[in-house]
Amino acid sequence: MSEPAQTLDGWYTLHDFRTMDWASWKRLSSDERQAAIHEFSQYLDKLNAVQDRKEGSHALYTIVGQKADFMLMILRPTLEELNELENEFNKLTIAEYTIPTYSYVSVVELSNYLAKESNEDPYQNPYVRGRLYPILPKTKHVCFYPMDKRREGNDNWYMLTMEERKELMHSHGMIGRKYAGIIKQLICGSVGFDDYEWGVTLFSDEALQFKKIVYEMRFDEVSARYGEFGAFFVGNILEDDDLEKFLYVK
Ligand code: VOV
Numbered sequence: 001m002s003e004p005a006q007t008l009d010g011w012y013t014l015h016d017f018r019t020m021d022w023a024s025w026k027r028l029s030s031d032e033r034q035a036a037i038h039e040f041s042q043y044l045d046k047l048n049a050v051q052d053r054k055e056g057s058h059a060l061y062t063i064v065g066q067k068a069d070f071m072l073m074i075l076r077p078t079l080e081e082l083n084e085l086e087n088e089f090n091k092l093t094i095a096e097y098t099i100p101t102y103s104y105v106s107v108v109e110l111s112n113y114l115a116k117e118s119n120e121d122p123y124q125n126p127y128v129r130g131r132l133y134p135i136l137p138k139t140k141h142v143c144f145y146p147m148d149k150r151r152e153g154n155d156n157w158y159m160l161t162m163e164e165r166k167e168l169m170h171s172h173g174m175i176g177r178k179y180a181g182i183i184k185q186l187i188c189g190s191v192g193f194d195d196y197e198w199g200v201t202l203f204s205d206e207a208l209q210f211k212k213i214v215y216e217m218r219f220d221e222v223s224a225r226y227g228e229f230g231a232f233f234v235g236n237i238l239e240d241d242d243l244e245k246f247l248y249v250k
Pocket residue numbers: 005109110111112113114147149169172173175176177179180183184185187198200202213214217218223227
């Protein structure tokens with residue numbers, strides 16, 4: 001049997017994708033809409049307070065295309081907290097005017113493929129902690145997609161030795177490093193949690209860089225040979241102050 005990679009696991013993550021039911025939303029009176037927006041803002045204020053205390057993080061992005069209208073991504077120390085926040089959102093008035101279109105449950109993950117030997121407890125290392133419990137950047141754009149590593153015939157990632165996988169991940173990391181300062185990646189493990197093995201969330205101020213990195217990685221063996229991908233979602237940051245504009249209807 002080949003040896004599994006060891007993972008360090010951080011905050012649990014929920015990507016919640018919603019489409020707006022604009023027709024029903026429009027039928028509300030403007031006062032009712034205002035009250036629903038206010039209630040949604042208060043919910044976001046609560047999330048902001050938790051984020052200020054660095055006890056969790058979240059991101060709100062509009063999504064371009066028909067797969068969803070917005071994505072609320074929430075990170076918390078436990079699955080219970082995520083579930084509570086999901087239910088709390090579903091009980092808001094605004095939720096009555098949204099249609100859930102996709103969701104993804106995972107946990108922020110770091111593997112030991114490129115880790116250096118050390119005796120220290122990695123969970124106490126400030127750099128590692130910053131990666132496992134990240135305050136999400138407020139970049140202009142986001143890109144999310146779930147993915148698997150292939151398990152087919154000669155292309156079975158899980159039959160490779162640790163050494164082989166280390167080598168392949170090294171090459172993956174080298175490509176990734178070219179995008180330092182341009183793209184911030186958040187890799188979340190989802191084996192046993194959701195339909196794919198990882199959820200990839202990319203943050204950048206330049207949307208085109210998502211296309212560039214994903215395309216470049218397709219030529220790298222890890223992705224070319226072993227990568228299998230789910231649906232892609234891309235979108236634009238929805239600042240709290242722009243919520244009213246996003247939800248405005250005549
Ligand atoms: C933005 C740049 C970037 C950088 C620097 C980067 C680097 C690294 C390193 C160093 C490591 C390994 C150690 C760790 O940190 O866990 C990883 C790990 C991983 N990656 Fe990555 N990746 C990037 C970016 C990046 C992208 C764009 C993708 C999607 C691939 C594609 O084809 O669409 C991806 C995927 C992954 C996955 C699924 C894993 C886990 C694989 C596993 O088998 O465990 N990743 N990644």
